[in-house]
Amino acid sequence: MISGAQQQVELAARFTLGCPCTAEYFMEVTSEAQLAEALDSARRAGLPWRLIGGGSNVVPVDYLPGLTLQMKIAGVSREPAAEGRVLLDVGGGESWPELAWSTAAQGLYGLENLVLIPGTAGAAPIQNIGAYGAELGDILQSVRVLDVRTMQVKFLTADKLKLAYRHSLFKEDGGRHFVITRIRVQLEEQADLRLEYADLRERWEKAGAVKHPLEVAKIVRDLRLKKLPDPAKVPNAGSFFKNPLVHDETYQRLLEQDPGLVAFPLQNGQWKLAAGWLIEAVGWKGQLSPTGVGTHDRQALVLVNPGKAPGSEVLHVAGQIRAAVKHRFGICLEQEPGNLS
Numbered sequence: 001m002i003s004g005a006q007q008q009v010e011l012a013a014r015f016t017l018g019c020p021c022t023a024e025y026f027m028e029v030t031s032e033a034q035l036a037e038a039l040d041s042a043r044r045a046g047l048p049w050r051l052i053g054g055g056s057n058v059v060p061v062d063y064l065p066g067l068t069l070q071m072k073i074a075g076v077s078r079e080p081a082a083e084g085r086v087l088l089d090v091g092g093g094e095s096w097p098e099l100a101w102s103t104a105a106q107g108l109y110g111l112e113n114l115v116l117i118p119g120t121a122g123a124a125p126i127q128n129i130g131a132y133g134a135e136l137g138d139i140l141q142s143v144r145v146l147d148v149r150t151m152q153v154k155f156l157t158a159d160k161l162k163l164a165y166r167h168s169l170f171k172e173d174g175g176r177h178f179v180i181t182r183i184r185v186q187l188e189e190q191a192d193l194r195l196e197y198a199d200l201r202e203r204w205e206k207a208g209a210v211k212h213p214l215e216v217a218k219i220v221r222d223l224r225l226k227k228l229p230d231p232a233k234v235p236n237a238g239s240f241f242k243n244p245l246v247h248d249e250t251y252q253r254l255l256e257q258d259p260g261l262v263a264f265p266l267q268n269g270q271w272k273l274a275a276g277w278l279i280e281a282v283g284w285k286g287q288l289s290p291t292g293v294g295t296h297d298r299q300a301l302v303l304v305n306p307g308k309a310p311g312s313e314v315l316h317v318a319g320q321i322r323a324a325v326k327h328r329f330g331i332c333l334e335q336e337p338g339n340l341s
């Protein structure tokens with residue numbers, strides 16, 4: 001028995017992919033003390049455990065043995081910061097889309113390109129969320145973590161987090177023993193907008209080039225609604241694969257083979273291939289498997305699960321897509337959401 005936990009809890013509604021999933025024990029945690037106590041109980045009972053955030057970037061198995069925790073630590077507070085800057089301390093269970101929208105509405109710069117990304121603040125550093133020319137790493141100052149080996153709480157500054165494209169320390173073996181309980185983001189009262197994403201810049205200019213973060217947030221919202229399925233209506237976990245990073249040699253080879261290839265140059269001489277294009281090119285865009293898992297008809301990089309099929313089926317279809325891309329282009333697509341087991 002785990003004190004305060006419910007038993008045999010159906011969690012499908014807590015995952016944006018809608019996959020059926022039952023937890024042996026389940027509990028929401030609203031404080032660091034409660035988190036530490038729950039982990040201690042699981043350990044004493046010899047039970048495995050895992051923690052979820054907003055459930056928007058994971059593929060769950062049907063049954064989760066042991067204890068499943070959901071991060072619900074709340075609270076947003078302003079910390080002392082340099083002139084012109086605003087440092088926000090945010091509970092790991094706070095909703096990311098609410099945080100991003102409300103800061104943009106307050107006229108604070110930093111999160112306006114990252115509005116509408118589903119999930120919690122505490123999960124955002126794990127894959128270093130990014131969209132429309134911005135990444136969390138641009139404005140993340142530090143995270144507060146519980147080290148589950150020592151049960152000590154500490155701050156880790158962003159430079160220690162190995163933040164890269166959809167990557168962080170928390171995805172490596174050396175970082176899996178940390179649970180993020182709070183994050184600190186540094187926003188600006190006055191700043192330049194980040195408008196490198198061509199479609200965003202064009203729309204912003206067309207709309208009158210107003211220099212306010214909410215203006216950018218509104219355009220990003222429109223772009224997202226146009227391309228990405230609403231998980232409340234069509235179960236999905238956003239982009240299912242990372243955009244592959246390749247050397248120039250590989251890029252040139254692929255371009256010769258397929259002159260329509262979509263790729264973006266990076267500063268280090270590598271190229272970021274548009275995985276959505278690769279998936280579309282092998283014929284998977286808008287296609288559904290017999291169990292109803294497939295890709296979105298307006299964005300092939302997003303796997304959809306309208307029939308709320310099990311996680312195993314989602315992974316099976318992802319494997320078929322990966323094999324087709326590998327066969328035609330020799331490129332291995334890397335899964336973006338984590339597997340929850």
Ligand code: EPU
Pocket residue numbers: 130131132133197227228237238239240241242243262274275276277278280285298299300301336
């Ligand atoms: N494309 C196609 N067919 C498709 C989809 C895309 O040809 O079905 C091509 C288009 O040429 C398009 C290009 O791919 O111009 C890039 O597409 P898009 O701008 O929609 O972005 P993405 O690379 O597919 C990434 C992020 C998204 C983020 C957008 C916007 C990753 C893994 N995904 O997608 O993030 O919203 O850029 O910045 O980097 C997420 O991580 O869940 C997510 C939605």
